[in-house]
Amino acid sequence: KFGAKFILLLEDIFPQNAIDLNILKGWKHKPVVKFFEWIEKKVYKKADIITFHSEGGRKFLIDNKGIPSEKIVAIPNWVDISSYQNLPGQISFRDKWSLQGKFILVFAGIMGPAQGMEFIVEVAKKVSDMKDIVFLLVGDGMEKGKIESLVEKYNIKNIFIKSFISKEEYPYLVKDSDVGLVCLSAHNKTPFIPGKFLGYMASGKAVLAFLNKESDGFKLVKESRSGYAVVSSDVSQAAEVVKKMYSEREKLREMGQNGLIYTKDHLSLEVVLDKFPL
Numbered sequence: 632k633f634g635a636k637f638i639l640l641l642e643d644i645f646p647q648n649a650i651d652l653n654i655l656k657g658w659k660h661k662p663v664v665k666f667f668e669w670i671e672k673k674v675y676k677k678a679d680i681i682t683f684h685s686e687g688g689r690k691f692l693i694d695n696k697g698i699p700s701e702k703i704v705a706i707p708n709w710v711d712i713s714s715y716q717n718l719p720g721q722i723s724f725r726d727k728w729s730l731q732g733k734f735i736l737v738f739a740g741i742m743g744p745a746q747g748m749e750f751i752v753e754v755a756k757k758v759s760d761m762k763d764i765v766f767l768l769v770g771d772g773m774e775k776g777k778i779e780s781l782v783e784k785y786n787i788k789n790i791f792i793k794s795f796i797s798k799e800e801y802p803y804l805v806k807d808s809d810v811g812l813v814c815l816s817a818h819n820k821t822p823f824i825p826g827k828f829l830g831y832m833a834s835g836k837a838v839l840a841f842l843n844k845e846s847d848g849f850k851l852v853k854e855s856r857s858g859y860a861v862v863s864s865d866v867s868q869a870a871e872v873v874k875k876m877y878s879e880r881e882k883l884r885e886m887g888q889n890g891l892i893y894t895k896d897h898l899s900l901e902v903v904l905d906k907f908p909l
Contacts, residue, residue, distance in 0.1 A: 679702075685707070724803065740827060742774045750864075813825050817862065856889040
């Protein structure tokens, strides 16, 4: 109304993600899809500038949503690195949850359809003979009950599921872990990069990412040299990478430091702000 500029920071592509995950499917949802696509198109048109957090996402929107290339820019999300470094006080989740001496792969956050957490269950089953390896899943979401049921059904002993912790405690949880886990369902079809990468890399932790093949997370892992990325439909390969990271534990610190350096150079607040077309 008053001529202010409207910058749309687009984190995911909706309703496309809901369609890909079969949340909005079949003839009965067609009116709902059409309604959301109408809103989507209207918002894209009204925005003066649109940002997406990866170049692949920018290209997807140009090619599939008809957004003019000059109207959309790729700007990565940023992270407050200081909140993960030189942590005050001492909180030990290893002590709290009796995980001393374990090789911990941590996933903390929402457990929903987009994450495809059942893939982690299948990987955990594959490496269950290695008693020191544990998968620590911390959070909540509509798929949490399903994951708990699978763990009980298969009598899996190397998965520990805990409730959400506070934002202030999260850096301590990452610090106490050996590997930061990222997981996206293979049913996703967009180049989305999960925000979990940022905390792991800012903390200087090696990353293991299970991703849909379209995700720009593969490019991020390769450029940062911060760990490994596997397509989240290949359980055998994922299990082999888990074993590799366990057997080559001395290399994890180097991967973590690579990620931290990359974060400082590319994902700090100061660096990202300079990219905004203001």
